[in-house]
Amino acid sequence: MGANGIMLSIENLTIAYGNIKAVDNISLEVNEGEIVTLIGANGAGKSSTLRAISGIVPYSGRIRYRQEDLRGVAAHRIVAMGMAQVPEGRGIFGNLTVMENLKLATWQRKDKGDIPKDYERAFGIFPQLQKRRDQLGGTLSGGEQQMLAVARALMSRSSMMLLDEPSMGLAPMLVRDIFQVLCDINRAGTTILLVEQNAHMALSIAARAYVLETGRIILSGPGKELLGDSRVREAYLGVDA
Amino acid sequence: SEKGNTVRIGVNAEMTGDMPAVGESCKKAAEMAVKEINDAGGIDVAGQKYKVELFVEDNAGKPDQSASAAQKLITQQKVHAIVGPNATRYALPASEIAESSKVVMITPWSTNPKTTLDAKTNAPKKYVFRACFIDPFQGRVVAKFALETLKAKKAAVLYDVASEYNKGIAEIFKDTFEQSGGKVVAFETYTTNDKDFSGQLTKIKKAQPDMMFLPNYYSEIPLQIQQAKRLGINVPFVGSDSWGSQELHKLCGNDCEGYYFSTHYAADAATPVATKFIEGFKAKYGTLPDDVAALTYDSFGLLFQALKSAAKLDRDAIRDALAKIPKYEGVTGNMQFKEGSGDPTKSAVIVQIKGGKFVYFATANP
Amino acid sequence: MTYVLQQLLNALQVGSIYALIALGYTMVYGILTMINFAHGDLFMVGAFLCFVAAVTFNLPFVPVLLLSMIGVAFLGVVIERFAYKPLRQAPRVSAIITALGVGLFLENFTLALNPYPKQIPQLLENTTWTFSGLSVSSLQVFVIILSLVLMWILDLIVRRTMVGMAMRAISWDKTVAPLLGVPVNMIISVTFAIGTSLGGAAGVMYALAYPVIDPYMGIMVGWKAFIAAVVGGIGNIRGAMIGGYILGAVEIMVVAFMPSTYRDFIAFVLLLVLLIFRPYGILGKPHPQKV
Amino acid sequence: MSVLKAENVTHYFDGLAAVSGFNLNLEPYELVGIIGPNGAGKTTIFNLITGVYKATHGSISFAGTEIVGRTPSAITALGIARTFQNIRLFKELSVLDNVRIAHYARVRYSPVEALLHMGRFQKEEEEIIGHSMDLLAFLKLDAYADEVSKNLPYGLQRRLEIARALATRPQLLLLDEPAAGMNPNEVSQLMEFIKWIRKEFDLTILLIEHQMHLVMNICERLLVLDFGETIAEGLPRDIQKNPRVLEVYLGEVKC
Amino acid sequence: MMINTSRIKQFKENLETKRWLLPALLVFVFALSLVIQQFELLDPYVQLIIMYVGINIILTLSLNLINGYMGEFSVGHAGFMAIGAYVASFLTVKVFPTDMAAWLFPLAVIAGGMVAGVVGLVVAFPSFKTRGDYLAIVTLAFGMIVKSVIENIDALGGPRGFLGMEKLSTLPWVFFWVLISVWVIRNLIYSNFGRGVLSIREDEIASDLMSVNTNHVKVLAFTVSSFFAGIAGGLFAHLLQFINPRAFDIIKSTDILIMVYLGGIGSIAGSVIGATVYTVLLEVLRPMGIWRMVFMPLVLVLLMIFRPRGIMGLREFRWFVPVRDMLASRLWREKKAGT
C-alpha cells in the first residue's frame, strides 16, 4: 500500500502524567483497511495511546489521521473526522437507554437523513440490541454492553475505530462473538486499531501487531508471526516457551 | 490625647450586612449635619471656633466589626464622640468599648433599654446615650393605642423571633395589652429574611383578631400586609418605629394606607426645626428622611449643643455637658436626658399612613 | 378543613419556589458534581433584573421574565467560564469555595449599587378568589403553575432532547462523552445557562410573589434550596422537586400545627432525621464505591 | 488448624450474584491463587474476606474466629492484610507515612499521651518509624521514604502497597493482581519476592492474578472462578489442562 | 559514609538548636503580651485586632482539622462556637460568684469547649455513614438548629442576646489559647491519630483496610475540632461582652470556611496565615466602605483559581514539624550507620 494507504500515523509519541511517563516515544502506523493490534501488560500505556489519538490527553509527538495533524483538534471534532473510540470499560452511559446511547453517537453527523439506515445496520449486526432498545444501558449484561459500545462507534459513521480491550469481562462465547463482529466490520471497510489483553485472540485476527511494554514498543510484526514468537508466548499467552 | 483643631466625630454605621439601608440613612444625615455646621463657620467650643471632621466606619452588620470600628474611631481617629451604631445588637458591643474608653457614644436608633445600662449592675452607663425613646415605652404606647383608640379586644402579633428589637417590643405589647384587659389571640413568629408568612397568617386568620401588631422592619411590612389581606385578614395593622422609613411608601404602595404606627416624629406636624431638616435633606439627597436619619441628625444636634456648652474640647467635658443639656429642641421633638441616665425624656407620636404620607395622629407622652 | 387546605396551598407555593431554585442546584451538580453556592445569588440577580426591566424599562411581564432569564443565564455562563472552568481538575472543594466567593461578590456588588430594598411593581393582575373561607390568589396559582410548567419543560429537555441526553451522559461519565463526538464544554455551558436561567425565573417569580427585594435575599433561600436539593437526592431533577415541596410543606405545617417559634428547629431536625434514614436523599443513590 | 475458612459464601449486588457458594480452606503457609475472567468475582471475594462487603450468606472464619460482620479495620487488626487491584495508596502522603499509618491498630498510647508526648508515645513512635523503615529497606524502598507516594513509578507503588500491607503484621496476605503492569522480567522478580516474603514473615498468601506464568509457577493450589462460581480447583498442572479453563483464556476466530 | 553521617548530624543539631528559637519566641511574645497588658503599651485598637486574629486562628485551625486534614466539608462550625460562647458566658455571669469570675474564667472557657466537644459527637456519628455533600447538609442543619435553639431559650436572652460578661479575654489569654490549640493540633496530627485523620482524607476505604479505626478517628477529630471552636466562642464572648444567636449564623461559618481555604488546607501555618490575612485585610480595607466587601471575594476567587489549595495548602512551616517526623528516615539511616 502506498502513502495514501496510511490512515493513521503516530511519530515519537510521548505521554506523561505528571512525572510518570506512560508512553515513551513510540511510533506506529495503521493502513487503511487493516486491523492492527496493540498488546501489552496492564499499565503498558495502551489506553494512554488511544486517549492521545482521540485527543483527550495531552502528548508530545505527532499524530496524523488521513494526513491531517490532530494536534489541537478537540476530541469531539476528531469523531466528526471519522474516527471513533470504544473506550476501556465500554463507557456505556448507564443512565441512558440503548437507543439513546446510539443516538448520542450521531451528535457530530451532518447527514441526519442517513441515520435511520445506520440504526438498521447496527441492529443488523447486533440483533440482540434491537430487542433491548429501551432498556437502560446500566442493566445490560457485560456482553451486551460491549456490543452496544461497538454499535455506538459504528453510529458515528467512523471509517476508523479504536477499540480498548473489547474482550474485557466477557465470557468466552461472547469474546468470540465480539471478535467475529470486528472481523466482519473490518471486512466491510472499517479500519481497526485494537488494544487487547487477550493477546491470543487479538493476534489471530490482526494483520499487524505492536507489543508495548512499560511505554515502549518492544516488538512489532504480522499478527500470526508474533503468535509464534517465544517471548510473546511466554509473557502474554501464559505458555512456557 | 485628641489631636488638632477640629472637632472629630465618628460614625459607626451598618453600611453592609443585614441592614445597609439603615447605615446609608445614618451616614447621609451625619454628613448633612456636619456640612451644615461647617458651612455656618464651625462650632464654638469654650470660646474657640472649630471645624467638625467626620469619620465614618462600616460595622458590616457584625458585632465584632462593630466593636473594632468603635475602637478604631476612639484610638486611631481619636474622635471626641461617636454616633451609632443603630441596631441594638451592634450598639451593645460598641457601647462597652465606648464606656470603658470614656468616650461619648450616642446611638440614634437603638431602643433596647439595655444599650445604655451596665449589664452587671443595671445602673446607667456613663458615656452611652441615645436619641430615641425605649422599647417598653413604645410597647405600652401601642398597646394603649390599640385598646383605647382602635377599641381592639383581640390582638394578633406577628414578629421576627430572631431579632431582639421585634421580640422585645412584641412581648411588652402583649403584657400591656393583656394587663389592660385585652387578649392576644395569636402570637406568631418568623425568622429574619423570611418572605413568606402565609403559614402564620393563615393561623392568625383562624384566631379572628380585631387588630394586628407588626413590630417589624419596614422592608418586611409590605409583604406581611399584602399577604394578610390576600388571605382575607381585614383588620387595622399597627406598627412601631421600625416602620418609619419613607421607603415604606415606595415598597407598600396603597396596601399600607390607613394604618398606624408609633414613632419619633411626624413630618407634617413638624416644628420649624423639623421642617428645616426635612427640606434640607430632600434638597441634598432627593428623598425624604426616615427616622434613622432624623435621629442621627438629632444625635449630632445633641452633640453640637453639648459642645457649645462644654468647658473645653475634651471627651469628658463633652460627656458632662451632654448629660446636663437643659433642653434640646430636635427634629424628633424636645428632649432632655433623665438625671444620671443616657435615655432622653421624649414623647412618641402615632402617625397614620395617608395618601403616601405619614400623617400626625396623636402624641403619647411618657 | 379549610384551614388545612389553605395551609396546603401555602405549602405548595413555598415549595414551588424552593423546588425551582433547587432545580438549578441539581442541574449543575448533576453534571459537574459541583455545588454552585452562587446559585442563590444568581437568583437574587434575577429578581433585580426583573426590577430593572419592569421599572427602568417599563416592560410587561413576558419580556421581563425572558430578559431576567437570559440575563442570569448569560451571567451564569460567564461565571462558569472564568471562575469554575479553570478549577475543573482542582480539588472539588476549591470550586465550591470559589462559588462562595462569587456569591459574596454578587451580593455586595449589587448592594454597592442599591443600598435600599426595591419594590417590584405588580406586573400581573392579582385577584383573590374566596371559596368558603379558602383564599386563592391568581398570583399564587400562577406561581405554582409556572413553576410546574418550567419544571416539566426542564424534565422534557433533560429526558427527551439530544442536549438533555448529552447532559445525562456527561453526568454519568465526563471522559467518554467526547469520544462520541459530544462537545462537553458546550454542554456544560448550556447546562449552566439552563440551570441559572431557572434561578432567574425563580427570582422573577419570587419577586412577584414577595415584591420587596434586596441584595441579600438569595442567601437564606439559596441555602434552603440547597437543602431541598440534597434531601431530594442531589443531582436528581425529580428529587429536587420533591425536596422543594417537602421543605415547603415541613416549614408551613410546623407553623400551622405547632408554635411557630419552633419552626426552624423542628424543620431542621426533621431533615436530619430524614437524612439518617435515607443518607443519600429521597431519590438519591450512593455512588457505588468499587474497591 | 486452617487459617481461613470460607463456607458457602454468597454475595449479591442488586440481586446479581457476584459470588455464589464459595468455599475455601487455607492451611498455614499455603500459597493459593484465584484466577478467572474479568468480573468473575475474584476481587469481591477479597472484599468479603476483608469486610468491605458483608456476605449475603455463608460464613468466613479466620483462625477460628467468625469475621463476617466485623469492620475492615477490626479484621485487619486480627491479621488479614491486602493490596488493591487498582492501587490505593495515600497519594499525597510520603512513602514512610503510608507505612506508618498501617501500624494504627498496634499503637497502645492514648490521644492524651500523644498530646503530652509522654513516655510511651515517644517510644512507640520511634518503634513505628524504625519498623516502617526496616520494612521499607527490606523491600528496597527506603531510598524513597520521603517521596510523596503518588510520584513513585508504577512498579514501586505496587511494592509499596505490599509493604504497607505487611506493616499491619498479617498472618494472611491477600494480593489482588500484584503483577499487573509488570513486564515478564519484573514478574519473575515478583515471583521470587512473594516466595521470599512468605518465608520471612511466615505468611499464608492468597492471590488473584491474570498472568498465567506467575500463577502456574508459584501457586500450590488454584481456584478458577467464572460468574461467581468456582468452576475448577486443584493443582496448577491439572488446571492448565482443564478444557473449561482453557476455553476461558484462549479461543480462536477465523478472520 | 562517615561524611554523610556527620552531615546529617550537623543538620540535625543545627535544626535542633534553632528549634529552640520558635518556642523561645513564643514564650517571649507571651511574656510580652503580659507586659503589654499590664502596662497598656499597645493601642487598644491594635490589641483588639490582634485578639480577633487570635480567635480566628483558633477557629480556622479547628475547622481545618475537619475540612483540611480529614477532607470532610463541614459548614456549620459557628454552631460549636456559639455553644462555647453561651456556656462560658452563662457560667461567668450566672453561675460563678461575681468577684471570682475573673479567676474562674479559664474554667468557664474550658467548660464551653467541653460542652461544644461533646456536642461535636452529634455531627461525628452521621459522619460514619455519610460523606461529602450529605455530611455538609448535616453540619449546615446542625448550625441552624443551634441558632434556633438559643433563640428559644429565654434564660439565654433569646434573640436579644446575652450580656453581662466582663471583658476577661485579654491578649495573654487569647495568645495562650492560640498556643494551646496550635500545640494540641500539631501533636495530634503528628501522632497515630493524626495519620489516621490524613488517611481518611486520602482514601477512607484503604484507611479502614490498613487497620485504622475510622470511626474512632472521626469522633476524636470532631470532638477536638468542636472543642476548640467552643474555646474560641468563649474568648469571643468575653471580648465583645455581648453575644446573640445571629453572631453565629451561617455567615460566620462561611467566614471561617473562607479563612481555612484562603490559608490552605491541611496546614497549621496555613491556618495562621489565613486567619491573619483575612482579619487584617478586612480591617485595613475598612476605608473602602462597601467596596471592601466586593473586593475581598474577588481576592478569594482569584486565589482559588491560581492556588486551588490555598496559600499554604498541604505544606507546613518546617518548625511546626516535629524533628522525629521531619528527619525520620535520616535519623534511621544514621542509626543504622552507627550500629
Ligand SMILES: Nc1ncnc2c1ncn2[C@@H]1O[C@H](COP(=O)(O)OP(=O)(O)OP(=O)(O)O)[C@@H](O)[C@H]1O
Ligand atoms: N490519569 C492518569 N494519571 C496518572 N497516571 C495515569 C493516568 N492514566 C494512566 N496512568 C498511568 O499511566 C500508565 C499507563 O496507563 P494506561 O492506562 O495507558 O495502561 P494500559 O496499557 O492501558 O493498561 P491496562 O491494561 O490496565 O488498561 C500506568 O502506569 C498508569 O498508572
Ligand SMILES: Nc1ncnc2c1ncn2[C@@H]1O[C@H](COP(=O)(O)OP(=O)(O)OP(=O)(O)O)[C@@H](O)[C@H]1O
Ligand atoms: N460495588 C459494586 N456494586 C455493584 N456491582 C459490583 C460491585 N463490585 C463489583 N460488582 C460486580 O460484581 C462482579 C464481580 O466483580 P469483581 O470486581 O469481583 O471481579 P473480578 O473477578 O475481580 O474481575 P477483574 O479481573 O476485572 O478484577 C462484576 O460483575 C462487578 O461489576
Ligand SMILES: [Mg+2]
Ligand atoms: Mg488500558
Ligand SMILES: [Mg+2]
Ligand atoms: Mg478484580
